[in-house]
Amino acid sequence: MELTRHQIREIAFQTLFALNANQQTNKEDFFEALTNGKYGDQYPKYLNELVTGVMANKEALDNLIEKYLKSGWSINRIAKTDLVILEIALYEMLHVDDLAAKISINEAIELAKKYSDDRSRKFVNGILSHALEELVK
Template sequence: MELTRHHIREIAFQTLFALNTNEQTDWQDFFQVLTDGQYGDEYPKYLHQLIAGVLDHKPAIDQLIQKYLIAGWSLNRIAKTDLIILEIALYEMIYVDDLPAKVSINEAIELAKKYSDDRSRKFVNGILSHALEELVK
């Protein structure tokens, strides 16, 4: 069974969320748990790209998110689920060349629908829409 990019994003989200609370654990361990080991040691290349990319570029991505927050808000006030969804989407929008930004935004909204609430979905959409305006310039 081949993993779709949608499923890979979901596993990347779950993995990054788990890493956020268990920093000493290797992300490959989480992949094994999240997929019940059904893929063996074969990690999808795109999953590795997303996780490593978000982790490597986290300071720059978080700085961009901070730029679009309402005055007085900080990254610490954002729900961890929403922050990780934003980080994945912005990583894709900035660093993945073969992917339209609108796909990343739509996928982020889908993740927010599944793992957050309606307000989070609107929040994620707002931040990413502002970022898209700037990235297009």
């Protein structure tokens, strides 16, 4: 059974969150644990693309997030769960050609509902909506 993009985003979120906490481990170890070893070394291409892409573009993504924060806020003040969710969504919005930005935003809100609280969901939506306005210009 193939994973849906929604499931892949969730595994990417869990992997990136875990890598934030434990940088000594590699992403493949997390992929294997999170997919119960079901794919061997053949992880879904999109999963690898998301995790590798977010990691490679983290600084640029975080700078973009910081641009949309309210005055007095810094990137360090954002809950780690919310930060990873925002990084994934912005990476998709900027680098995945066959995906509508609104899908990335909706998926980010779904992740925030599952892994954060109601305030986080609104925060994630606000940041991504501002980013979308600018990207559409």
